[in-house]
Amino acid sequence: MKLRALCLVFMLLLTTGSGAQELKLLPVDEGAKDASWPRFKARLIDALARRDHQFIRGILDRKIRNMSDTDGAAEFEKLWELQSASSPFWTELTKLLFLGSVFVKRDAKTVELCAPYVYYRWPEAASSDASGAIIAKETLLKARPATNAPTVAVLSYDLVAVADWEVDDEDKTSPQKWVKLKAKAGEGFVPEEHVRSPLEYRACFVNSGARWRMTGLEAGE
Secondary structure, X not given: OHHHHHHHHHHHHHHHHHHHHOOEXXXXXXXXXXXXXXXXXXXXXXXXXXXXXXXXXXXXXXXXXXXXXXXXXXXXXXXXXXXXXXXXXXXHXXXXXXXXXXXXXXXXXXXXXXXXXXXXXXXXXXXXXXOEXXXXXXXXXXXXXXXXXXXXXXXXXXXXXXXXXXXXXXXXOOOOEEEEEEEOOEEEEEEHHHEEOOOOOEEEEEEOOOOEEXXXXXXXX
16 A cells, blocks of 8 residues: 555656646736827837837836836946947837736736736746746747758747757858757757847836826846
């Protein structure tokens, strides 16, 4: 009886471990619940494409959270060099807005809409080596960093262990960057735009009733 009991416990552990390895982080977009968000987001994306720093200044919360030790709109403008058309701000924020958003309770009085969902919906049951989430449906895991390389597996919203976040394409003339990772299905490479770390940039906004304000642009824990 003791042996059978031990075998049962062992099988349960195997099942639990396998389930943990197969965890997925499905996309979420709660912003659609607020009819004003899609309209504001469209205007914001257009302003980012035009490098319209005046528009951005107009939506910054005066106490916006920054990645430095100093919060506030003035520090934000200095950090991101909004006057420069080559500032990474224009492309980084655009990337976030094309991913899903979630409502986050900041304090007793404030609920923010934050994007992307990856940081805020990261599963508590994720394994300790999971450092990235596939954010695309049916992306091809390639044996080498090349589009024509053999396909190892097809991944959809899987949690993965990342070995290298920036790998050049085998074709040195190609601008495509790859991420080397290890998934349950095996090791390989996916395009960098198909995987995201929960510690990458995330932005938060508040609907004050009259207009939307950006209340944070942060990264890390």
